[in-house]
Amino acid sequence: MFENKFVGMALVLPGVLFAALVFLLPVGYLLAEGFQSADGWSFSPYIEFFSSERNRTVFLRTLKLGAMVTVVSTIIGYAAAWSIVSLKPTSRGRLIGLVILPLMISPVARTYAWIVILGRTGIVNQALMTIGLSDEPIRFLFTETAVFIGLLQLFLPLMILSLSSAMENMPADAVAAARVLGANPLQVFWKVILPLTREGLVIGGTLVFTGSLTAFITPAILGGSKVLMLETLLYQRVTVANDIASASVIAMILIVMSFCANQLLKRVATARGAK
Amino acid sequence: MISRFLQWTVLALTIGFLIGPFFIIVAAGLSAGESLAFPPQGLSLRWVIKVFQIDSFRDSFLLSMGLAIFGTLAALILGVPIAYALARYKLPFGETLRTIVSAPIIVPGIIVGLALLRYLVVPLNVEVVAALFAAHTALILPYAVRVVSASLSNLRSDIEEAAVLLGASRLGAFFRVVLPNIKSGILAAFILGFVTSFNQVPVSLFLSGPGVRTLPIDMISYLETTYDPSVAALSALLAFLSIAIVFVAERFLGFSRYV
Numbered sequence: 001m002f003e004n005k006f007v008g009m010a011l012v013l014p015g016v017l018f019a020a021l022v023f024l025l026p027v028g029y030l031l032a033e034g035f036q037s038a039d040g041w042s043f044s045p046y047i048e049f050f051s052s053e054r055n056r057t058v059f060l061r062t063l064k065l066g067a068m069v070t071v072v073s074t075i076i077g078y079a080a081a082w083s084i085v086s087l088k089p090t091s092r093g094r095l096i097g098l099v100i101l102p103l104m105i106s107p108v109a110r111t112y113a114w115i116v117i118l119g120r121t122g123i124v125n126q127a128l129m130t131i132g133l134s135d136e137p138i139r140f141l142f143t144e145t146a147v148f149i150g151l152l153q154l155f156l157p158l159m160i161l162s163l164s165s166a167m168e169n170m171p172a173d174a175v176a177a178a179r180v181l182g183a184n185p186l187q188v189f190w191k192v193i194l195p196l197t198r199e200g201l202v203i204g205g206t207l208v209f210t211g212s213l214t215a216f217i218t219p220a221i222l223g224g225s226k227v228l229m230l231e232t233l234l235y236q237r238v239t240v241a242n243d244i245a246s247a248s249v250i251a252m253i254l255i256v257m258s259f260c261a262n263q264l265l266k267r268v269a270t271a272r273g274a275k
Numbered sequence: 276m277i278s279r280f281l282q283w284t285v286l287a288l289t290i291g292f293l294i295g296p297f298f299i300i301v302a303a304g305l306s307a308g309e310s311l312a313f314p315p316q317g318l319s320l321r322w323v324i325k326v327f328q329i330d331s332f333r334d335s336f337l338l339s340m341g342l343a344i345f346g347t348l349a350a351l352i353l354g355v356p357i358a359y360a361l362a363r364y365k366l367p368f369g370e371t372l373r374t375i376v377s378a379p380i381i382v383p384g385i386i387v388g389l390a391l392l393r394y395l396v397v398p399l400n401v402e403v404v405a406a407l408f409a410a411h412t413a414l415i416l417p418y419a420v421r422v423v424s425a426s427l428s429n430l431r432s433d434i435e436e437a438a439v440l441l442g443a444s445r446l447g448a449f450f451r452v453v454l455p456n457i458k459s460g461i462l463a464a465f466i467l468g469f470v471t472s473f474n475q476v477p478v479s480l481f482l483s484g485p486g487v488r489t490l491p492i493d494m495i496s497y498l499e500t501t502y503d504p505s506v507a508a509l510s511a512l513l514a515f516l517s518i519a520i521v522f523v524a525e526r527f528l529g530f531s532r533y534v
Contacts, residue, residue: 015353015420019378022412023379030393098293101293106473109511119311221498
């Protein structure tokens, strides 16, 4: 009944052609420009990109912030998801709603709020000066800390959601059984909760890490030109210097890193699953 | 007892961190003062009113609405047949086709925007609005395919076969049996696509020109020059709009099942 492959292909084709034309071809062209020099194919844009210390700093900063946001959101995510899952179903639903809520708010608005909080006359500085911990406003904006906080708020919900749905699928008595058999909380976490929520951790981790690597608004607003990340560097190279070669290299780095993060986490998941 | 206390502390801190900034934006947008501040210097609606008087906000709001609505519709028109074919037919290269369609999720939006600008808009002299429309459609397509696939996988194919056996045409069976059954999935995909498109910045960044800008881009460029609370007021209005949409969707569709 569903044998007619031509009908199937005809259904798929318009969308695939559209994606190829609007997406694959242009992006492919852009990536190819990173392997061109005046005399044909070469790696020189890559060598040039990484020979600049400034570019290396941006590259390492992007990796570092991505890793930090992922690690911290994992820690908070486990604590929060555990607390949410142990609630009654009705309050659980409400709390999940509260976690989803910020995802629906424009990232511009969410990031912008941190300017009000962390700015020179922001709440944090006012509080610090009122209690007398500081005599003058401390500069938080345009620091890595500000970008870190902004990214954490942006992506933490994804981690909490992945972990709490993984925990809901855990066998109900696994933790209780481990406790009865004498495991301490740390052992319960390592031997029971972690293996059973591995898939949620992988999904959440991938979303948070790749999200942080490829975020644009947060570093643009909270980091400015002081704390460039790869995306903001790409934007700056194109708009300020019309430097397409650098943009192409950065595009390749971002795509490869997103892809590797996916693959690596997948592999970790299957390796631990095989044991 | 202690663990109960600890649990609520963790939750309060986390939710406070996630939602707190939103309340601050709302409060700052209702400020009577001249500049962005929290706590607000007196309450007033002056900045909310000002938002409606800024022409560029109105234009970019309409553009963003149009892109979100028509981009999502186009993505569904392309995406529903894909999801259906992937679910019901054994296609050669089925997985490859799925990868091609969902690739825009993996590739950062800013790269898609730049690539489109350089290789489509400039050489072929494509209108900016058309390019934005194509880019938003490509961006939403993967979500449309994914959400509709999820709701198709809950629908057994026998009821459709029964309809055909009873004399319906394949097309008739699709429109009268399949479509009504995946209606809520399609609506969920529409809402997800709408919110994604409306809030998205990087894809539109290179494609927006001086006269043609999406709302988030317009907000960012307004921020670069002015430090008054109107963007806070606008952000708060938009946030309430999204929350209202999602609330209604959740109420009537159980939207979160699909996300």
